[in-house]
Amino acid sequence: MIERIETGPRMSKIVKHNGVAYLCGQVGDGTSVADQTRDCLSRIDTLLEKAGSSRKNILQAIVWLSDMSDFADMNSVWDAWVPEGHAPARACGESKLARTELKVEIIITAACD
Incomplete structure (x- = not known):
């Protein structure tokens, strides 16, 4: 069954589907990549809770940055957010995002509790 x-x-x-939650790409508000990443991850927390999942159950993350020079700043927020010992498989690349002010978009796949 698909929900x-x-x-x-x-x-x-x-x-x-089959105990896995697929989240649509999430972006965040703010002027810096760190601010946008924090807001984006907060939105992901909310969606994971609605899906019956959590940060500890993330299987895969795909991160898109509008500029790879923001990689370290994004990672500083990401690293503090991911529970120790529960890092997902992750890819990060540079892409033109939907709006010019966006600096980061994150796509999550997670197992449900």
Whole structure:
């Protein structure tokens, strides 16, 4: 069975299937990549809770940065957020994001409790 949570005309914020939650890409508010990353991760926490999951259950993260020169600043926030011993498989690349003011977008796949 497929469960869709917070579904709109274009996408669902969460899709669950066979005990796995797939979150739509999350962005955050703020002027710096650190601020946007913190806000983005807060939004991910909220969606993980709605999906019946948590940071400890993240299987994979895909991080898109608008500029790879922000890699260290994004990682400083990311590293403090990921529970020790529960780092997911992760990829990070540079991409043009949906709006020019966006510096980071994160896509999460997580096991559900």
